[in-house]
Amino acid sequence: MHLHKYEKYWLTFGVGSLIVFLLITGIMAFHNGSHPPSAKNTINHEKVDEIAPFNKPGVHKVSGKDWDYEVVVVASAFYYNPPELKIPVGSKVKFIATSKDVVHGFEISGTNVNMMLEPGYISEYTTTVDKAGEYLIVCNEYCGAGHAQMHSMLKVVDKE
Amino acid sequence: MSQTVIDQSNVNEENVTVSRKIAKKTTELLKVDSKDAKLTMAHIFVAFIALFLGGTAGLLQVLVRSGHFELPWGIGYYQVLTVHGVLLGLILTTFFIMGFHIAGVSRTSGALSSKQRLLCWIGFWSMTIGTAMAAAMVLLNEASVLYTFYAPLQAHWIFYVGLALVVVGSWIDGLGQSLRWIQWRKENPHQTSPLLSFMAVCNNLMWFVATIGLAIEVLFQLIPWSLGLVDRVNILLSRTLFWSFGHALVYFWLLPAYMVWYVVVPKVIGGKIFSDALARLSFMLFVIFSVPVGLHHQLTEPGIDGSWKFLQVVLTMMVVIPSLLTAFSLFATFEMRGRELGGKGVFGWLKKLPWGDARFFAPFMGMLIFIPGGAGGIVNASYQMNQLIHNTIWVTGHFHLTVATAVVLTFFGASYWLVPHLTGRTLTKQLNRLGIIQTIVWAVGMIIMSSSMHIEGLLGAPRRSAFSDYGGAEIAKTWASYQVAQAVGGTLLFIGIILFLYIFVKLCWFAPKGEQEFPIGTVAPHAQKTPAFLENFKIWIVILVALILIAYTFPIYDIIQNSPLGSIGYKLW
Numbered sequence: 001m002h003l004h005k006y007e008k009y010w011l012t013f014g015v016g017s018l019i020v021f022l023l024i025t026g027i028m029a030f031h032n033g034s035h036p037p038s039a040k041n042t043i044n045h046e047k048v049d050e051i052a053p054f055n056k057p058g059v060h061k062v063s064g065k066d067w068d069y070e071v072v073v074v075a076s077a078f079y080y081n082p083p084e085l086k087i088p089v090g091s092k093v094k095f096i097a098t099s100k101d102v103v104h105g106f107e108i109s110g111t112n113v114n115m116m117l118e119p120g121y122i123s124e125y126t127t128t129v130d131k132a133g134e135y136l137i138v139c140n141e142y143c144g145a146g147h148a149q150m151h152s153m154l155k156v157v158d159k160e
Numbered sequence: 161m162s163q164t165v166i167d168q169s170n171v172n173e174e175n176v177t178v179s180r181k182i183a184k185k186t187t188e189l190l191k192v193d194s195k196d197a198k199l200t201m202a203h204i205f206v207a208f209i210a211l212f213l214g215g216t217a218g219l220l221q222v223l224v225r226s227g228h229f230e231l232p233w234g235i236g237y238y239q240v241l242t243v244h245g246v247l248l249g250l251i252l253t254t255f256f257i258m259g260f261h262i263a264g265v266s267r268t269s270g271a272l273s274s275k276q277r278l279l280c281w282i283g284f285w286s287m288t289i290g291t292a293m294a295a296a297m298v299l300l301n302e303a304s305v306l307y308t309f310y311a312p313l314q315a316h317w318i319f320y321v322g323l324a325l326v327v328v329g330s331w332i333d334g335l336g337q338s339l340r341w342i343q344w345r346k347e348n349p350h351q352t353s354p355l356l357s358f359m360a361v362c363n364n365l366m367w368f369v370a371t372i373g374l375a376i377e378v379l380f381q382l383i384p385w386s387l388g389l390v391d392r393v394n395i396l397l398s399r400t401l402f403w404s405f406g407h408a409l410v411y412f413w414l415l416p417a418y419m420v421w422y423v424v425v426p427k428v429i430g431g432k433i434f435s436d437a438l439a440r441l442s443f444m445l446f447v448i449f450s451v452p453v454g455l456h457h458q459l460t461e462p463g464i465d466g467s468w469k470f471l472q473v474v475l476t477m478m479v480v481i482p483s484l485l486t487a488f489s490l491f492a493t494f495e496m497r498g499r500e501l502g503g504k505g506v507f508g509w510l511k512k513l514p515w516g517d518a519r520f521f522a523p524f525m526g527m528l529i530f531i532p533g534g535a536g537g538i539v540n541a542s543y544q545m546n547q548l549i550h551n552t553i554w555v556t557g558h559f560h561l562t563v564a565t566a567v568v569l570t571f572f573g574a575s576y577w578l579v580p581h582l583t584g585r586t587l588t589k590q591l592n593r594l595g596i597i598q599t600i601v602w603a604v605g606m607i608i609m610s611s612s613m614h615i616e617g618l619l620g621a622p623r624r625s626a627f628s629d630y631g632g633a634e635i636a637k638t639w640a641s642y643q644v645a646q647a648v649g650g651t652l653l654f655i656g657i658i659l660f661l662y663i664f665v666k667l668c669w670f671a672p673k674g675e676q677e678f679p680i681g682t683v684a685p686h687a688q689k690t691p692a693f694l695e696n697f698k699i700w701i702v703i704l705v706a707l708i709l710i711a712y713t714f715p716i717y718d719i720i721q722n723s724p725l726g727s728i729g730y731k732l733w
Contacts, residue, residue, distance in 0.1 A: 002437075002687075002688040003438075004435075004492070006488075007438075007485075007488050007492075010484065010488050011481070011484060011485070011488075014480065014481075014484040015480075015481060015484075018477060018480050018481075021477070021538075022473075022474055022477060025470075025473070025542060025543050025544065026470070028543075028544055029466065029470055029543060029544070030470075034544050035466035035469075035470075035543075035544075036459045036460050036466065036469065036543065036544065036546060036547050037460050037461075037462065037547075038461075038462065038463075038464060038465060038466040038469065039462050039463075040462065040463055040464075040465065040722065041462075042463070042722060042723070042724035043724060044724065044725050045724065045725065045727070046725065077730075077732050078732075101312070101730055101732075102310070102312050102313055102727075102730050102732060103310060103312070103395065103399075105551050105622065107550075107551065107552070107620065107622065108620075109619070109620025109621070109635050110619060110620040110635060111620075112544075112547040112548045113547070114460055114547045114548070114550050114551070115460045115461075115462070115547075116458075116460050116461040116462065116551075117462075118395055118396060118399075118461065118462060118463070119312060119395055119724075119727050120395065120396075120723070120724030120725055120726075120727070121396065121461075121462035121463045121724065122462060123462040124462075134633070134634065135635075136620070136630055136633040136634075136635050136636060138620070138622050138625075138630065139622070140550070140551035140552060140622035140623065140624075140625075141310075141551055141624075142238065142241075142306055142310055142313075142624040142625075143310075143313075143732065144238075144313065144730070144732025144733050145236060145238065145732060145733045146732075147238070147624070147625055147626070148237075148622075148625040148626040148627065148628035149628055151628075151630045151631060151633070153631075153633065
């Protein structure tokens with residue numbers, strides 16, 4: 001099929017940028033390990049309260065792992081348990097969360113911690129909290145009448 | 161001598177009569193058949209009633225979220241949001257598109273046969289009854305689940321059955337139109353088929369393949385579950401099926417706008433279609449990269465392996481290619497025409513375009529606003545960047561640029577000639593002027609609303625949420641002013657809807673009678689003949705099915721294989 005000369009330049013430039021873009025994204029993902037939250041563990045969502053680690057929601061210091069803290073969160077209509085999290089600045093944290101009923105969101109506003117919580121699945125994301133301050137956690141997936149009232153607070157505090 | 165003179169004048173008269181007859185016949189051939197016109201108008205009426213009601217819901221939403229207004233009579237925010245999403249995302253679009261397809265096929269391939277027309281009417285009534293069923297359930301507050309369903313939130317079964325009827329109706333409607341194109345192909349072997357009809361068939365094909373996933377979700381999961389025939393459904397599977405449809409849905413909205421841009425706008429400005437082959441190629445690329453891309457809506461979901469998400473991200477980005485082809489072709493048409501009219505220099509030709517013609521200006525503004533819309537889309541589908549904006553109001557800002565501006569402004573622009581063409585009236589100078597004003601109001605309103613949504617989304621504000629101060633959190637205070645700006649933009653958009661509906665009503669019943677052209681562009685003389693493979697649907701269907709199997713077989717197998725206990729239904733609104 002015939003292509004106009006300028007169209008060839010335009011497509012070469014466009015498709016070239018696309019390839020570069022996908023290469024960068026791919027290297028970020030598969031070399032640097034930067035994947036969006038895609039954990040695959042499942043759970044009986046009707047018995048979440050009885051199953052570890054969700055029987056003890058909260059911030060837990062751990063040792064011998066690649067991260068310093070595990071933050072265990074249970075979401076249900078329309079609140080998060082626990083309602084407030086405190087983590088020392090600079091720690092590497094693994095967020096572990098699930099839902100007891102419908103689909104919820106777990107978004108730490110203004111950061112890239114953002115994952116869907118679905119009944120039966122455990123969502124995980126590991127990151128370093130490198131800036132002290134108060135971060136609002138909001139539910140960003142419609143879950144019912146109280147959706148906009150579903151939130152909690154992450155406090156990244158200076159080390160004592 | 162005198163005898164000769166008389167004879168001569170007789171001959172002249174005969175010539176005049178013959179040429180009048182030819183002119184009349186030509187007008188008839190260039191016109192949509194009157195029965196097809198009625199069929200199209202039926203679709204368009206439902207579409208614009210949905211526009212009015214859905215737009216009103218949109219106005220209420222921006223007012224509520226500004227924090228300065230509360231809904232009266234116990235109406236829920238999410239009920240209004242469901243009305244807005246279902247009516248504008250599904251009903252306005254599907255009805256307008258089906259109507260536009262019918263008119264386009266009838267105009268370019270010829271009037272529908274009575275059987276084809278009957279199929280379209282059956283489709284129309286099935287969609288209309290389905291709409292009424294779903295609407296009744298939403299109004300009774302039995303279905304505040306948004307148009308994306310969100311199981312395990314569970315609506316009344318009538319809501320799901322209603323929407324299933326809308327989808328099935330659109331299949332029958334699309335079949336009626338596509339049969340007309342097949343008939344044309346049989347009657348005109350070895351010829352390139354009319355571009356507009358071909359495009360409508362592409363869109364119907366894509367829609368049919370895309371809605372299979374949705375149909376499986378609704379028929380085999382949601383309806384039995386809402387009827388109580390089964391207790392539990394697999395939530396991740398239902399979401400994955402939904403999103404296998406959800407992105408093709410946006411291309412289904414977009415392709416009719418592309419039809420106007422490729423085929424109609426060149427004629428409106430007096431230019432030529434840059435290349436028939438490139439237009440067809442870009443449509444086929446849209447078709448094959450429409451369905452196997454839905455996982456990019458689920459990037460932050462558990463239970464799906466990252467590599468499969470990444471594969472679909474790559475397939476999603478392939479849309480860049482037909483988009484670039486389209487942008488080049490359209491601007492080539494504009495530049496060729498502008499230079500023909502004497503435009504000089506690098507950008508001088510821009511001045512020569514018919515800015516005062518609403519049939520050009522409205523779709524042109526749509527194209528222009530589609531550029532930031534597309535750029536935002538690349539961010540959304542970018543594997544990692546998605547985490548920053550997923551389910552924030554940024555996304556709402558994004559699709560208000562794409563569907564609610566690029567597509568909707570093009571539909572408005574198309575209505576300015578399509579409606580009078582079908583009703584036997586004309587677009588007067590005054591109505592054309594109103595059309596220009598309408599476009600400006602829409603563009604300004606949308607720029608205000610959408611920019612503030614984008615910024616607020618980057619600051620972390622969630623989408624699909626009523627007003628909340630989030631317990632007095634500092635960050636939520638930074639969102640407030642953007643929400644007020646959205647209310648301002650949204651109010652302008654509502655005024656835009658009223659303006660448009662005023663023009664629409666005029667064009668239906670009050671504008672002066674006459675012939676309004678249904679503009680169909682012809683291909684530029686330098687363009688090469690369209691290769692036959694571009695019209696060979698078999699090749700493209702095989703590629704489409706292969707890509708879907710590659711992209712979805714393993715993830716769906718994996719979801720079913722590793723599925724947790726299913727979910728019972730919840731009614732939390």
